[in-house]
């Protein structure tokens with residue numbers, strides 16, 4: 001679905017990413033881990049089109065998108081969430097999702113569309129998908145941190161993406177919400193979406209991912225099924241004895 005071939009990114013004289021090749025197939029979840037500053041977010045930015053790589057190639061659904069904008073990639077079926085919140089705090093959960101649905105072009109645009117319309121049905125089904133069926137009218141600013149993360153996920157799903165990129169979707173959420181988000185993201189993968197997820201919660205990544213990629217100093221240190229990766233001596237060294 002999406003692949004990076006020999007991707008490099010230099011800023012000034014610094015090699016932030018060097019020769020990184022990874023692919024994610026339909027219905028597959030690739031976990032991307034690595035110590036702070038390893039280049040994980042930079043890699044997600046390159047996949048999504050926020051950053052142009054200095055070298056290498058990105059293909060999305062077998063088409064070369066290396067030179068394509070983030071907007072074009074979004075139209076081709078790519079969605080992403082960000083490390084920082086992208087919600088409109090003064091709008092309700094439902095209104096936030098409505099904007100995402102309308103921006104995605106999966107419903108005709110009308111900010112005054114009445115409740116009971118097709119769009120409202122889509123909004124309810126997206127909120128149900130992220131376990132927030134009763135929160136349509138709750139203001140985003142009144143949601144718990146975990147529910148804000150779920151709402152961001154609902155918004156990313158509004159475009160019915162083929163590829164979903166998640167940058168630390170569980171950062172700062174409670175243990176209970178980590179479990180909920182893990183379940184939801186697993187269901188998204190099982191529905192056939194190609195998911196690439198950067199996440200620091202190691203037990204979540206190792207339990208959920210089909211394959212795990214380890215970035216270290218901008219290079220791909222290891223990639224494989226979770227048990228292979230945790231057994232890799234170079235990976236253990238990179239984490240300096242942290243529990244994997």
Ligand SMILES: Nc1ncnc2c1ncn2[C@@H]1O[C@H](COP(=O)(O)OP(=O)(O)OP(=O)(O)O)[C@@H](O)[C@H]1O
Nearest residue numbers: 011016034035036037038039040041042043198215
């Ligand atoms: N726009 C930029 N200009 C210069 N350096 C950058 C830029 N963006 C990232 N970097 C540097 O690239 C390196 C990798 O950063 P990145 O945010 O991709 O790492 P990360 O693995 O996502 O880290 P974390 O786990 O802390 O989020 C860091 O040293 C960072 O300072």
